[in-house]
Amino acid sequence: MARALINVPPRAKRGQVIEIKTLISHVMETGFRPSSIGVLLPRYIITEFVCTYDGQEIFRADLYPAISANPFITFHTVATQSGTLTFTWTGDNGFSVTEQAAITVE
Amino acid sequence: MRRAILDVGCVIVVIATAALAAAGEIPLTERRSGYDMMSRDTKAMQDDDTANPAMLWVFEGETLWNTKAANGKACADCHGDASTSMKGVAARYPAFDPSRGQAVDLEQRINICRSERQNATPLPFESRELLALTAFVARQSRGMSIEQNDPRMQPAIATGRALFEGRQGQLNLSCAQCHNDNWGKELAGSVIPQGHPTGYPIYRLEWQSLGSLQRRLRNCVFGLRAETYAFGAPDAVALEAFLMWRARGMPMDAPAVRP
Numbered sequence: 001m002a003r004a005l006i007n008v009p010p011r012a013k014r015g016q017v018i019e020i021k022t023l024i025s026h027v028m029e030t031g032f033r034p035s036s037i038g039v040l041l042p043r044y045i046i047t048e049f050v051c052t053y054d055g056q057e058i059f060r061a062d063l064y065p066a067i068s069a070n071p072f073i074t075f076h077t078v079a080t081q082s083g084t085l086t087f088t089w090t091g092d093n094g095f096s097v098t099e100q101a102a103i104t105v106e
Numbered sequence: 107m108r109r110a111i112l113d114v115g116c117v118i119v120v121i122a123t124a125a126l127a128a129a130g131e132i133p134l135t136e137r138r139s140g141y142d143m144m145s146r147d148t149k150a151m152q153d154d155d156t157a158n159p160a161m162l163w164v165f166e167g168e169t170l171w172n173t174k175a176a177n178g179k180a181c182a183d184c185h186g187d188a189s190t191s192m193k194g195v196a197a198r199y200p201a202f203d204p205s206r207g208q209a210v211d212l213e214q215r216i217n218i219c220r221s222e223r224q225n226a227t228p229l230p231f232e233s234r235e236l237l238a239l240t241a242f243v244a245r246q247s248r249g250m251s252i253e254q255n256d257p258r259m260q261p262a263i264a265t266g267r268a269l270f271e272g273r274q275g276q277l278n279l280s281c282a283q284c285h286n287d288n289w290g291k292e293l294a295g296s297v298i299p300q301g302h303p304t305g306y307p308i309y310r311l312e313w314q315s316l317g318s319l320q321r322r323l324r325n326c327v328f329g330l331r332a333e334t335y336a337f338g339a340p341d342a343v344a345l346e347a348f349l350m351w352r353a354r355g356m357p358m359d360a361p362a363v364r365p
Contacts, residue, residue, distance in 0.1 A: 003162050003165060005156050005161060005162065006156070021154075021156045021157060023156060023157065023159060023161075023162065025159075025162040027314075028314075069159075069314035069315065070159040072151075072157055072159070
């Protein structure tokens with residue numbers, strides 16, 4: 001069970017630049033490491049992260065094997081209206097986690 | 107080849123200097139935690155709960171704290187709210203267990219509770235669940251000072267001190283030679299810390315994961331090319347107890363981030 005931590009300011013002024021921080025639990029196994037018996041461990045990484053703000057995509061990142069375990073992704077956006085931010089991480093072996101956070105814009 | 111000989115010469119000089127210096131203890135006022143020696147970026151990572159990856163384990167531990175075992179008992183059923191009942195607990199472990207007549211560390215205490223109160227199988231050392239519960243309990247002691255003043259712990263602390271000050275392994279070095287005599291200098295580009303266990307379990311960037319103090323001790327012992335302690339071995343717990351006594355009065359910053 002993957003667990004994600006999200007930090008979105010609960011309220012902001014219209015037009016304010018806000019910082020969004022996300023942290024997700026994932027091993028990010030590169031696919032290049034041999035196991036203790038010498039066989040390569042299969043690749044198991046998050047490949048894509050998308051953030052939408054009321055359905056509109058505001059941030060996207062492609063992730064590769066060199067990204068550390070438990071990826072921490074932080075970015076900025078402009079608070080335009082009260083609504084919901086949706087975060088989606090997808091990856092190998094059908095990995096998919098979606099989290100939501102609400103923001104009130106005054 | 108000449109370079110290699112020169113390097114060997116340097117190592118011998120360093121070791122000889124270390125051996126000459128008295129294995130003096132660090133004065134209480136000059137003690138510094140690993141946190142003080144970290145880069146600004148790593149400090150920022152630890153200080154922000156939404157950037158500290160160890161918090162992933164803490165929240166998992168909170169869930170486990172409230173999860174009932176097969177006999178219907180959760181940690182919370184006996185201990186209630188961890189923010190009050192577990193406050194300061196990690197700061198005084200390892201502690202003496204009267205029924206066993208020996209020192210036990212926090213991981214062992216959690217497993218004793220599991221087997222005796224919850225009738226559940228003990229969690230393996232370094233398993234995600236045990237680290238999560240330990241991190242959750244340790245989190246409740248953040249900012250509290252480390253205490254190790256139970257007189258019944260004295261034998262364990264004395265054993266730990268002997269292990270800390272005694273030379274071991276193929277390199278024939280003691281813990282004290284690095285962490286008492288040469289802290290603050292660099293070893294292979296990394297600053298040698300004083301070795302105070304203020305923030306365990308730690309998220310170590312090198313591990314890309316959370317790990318216990320015993321795992322960290324195994325790292326050091328392996329580096330000395332000595333035989334590592336088995337997880338939960340009395341010697342490992344004694345060394346943990348001595349290190350906590352050595353760090354007495356220092357504030358806990360668990361779960362910490364370390365490079």
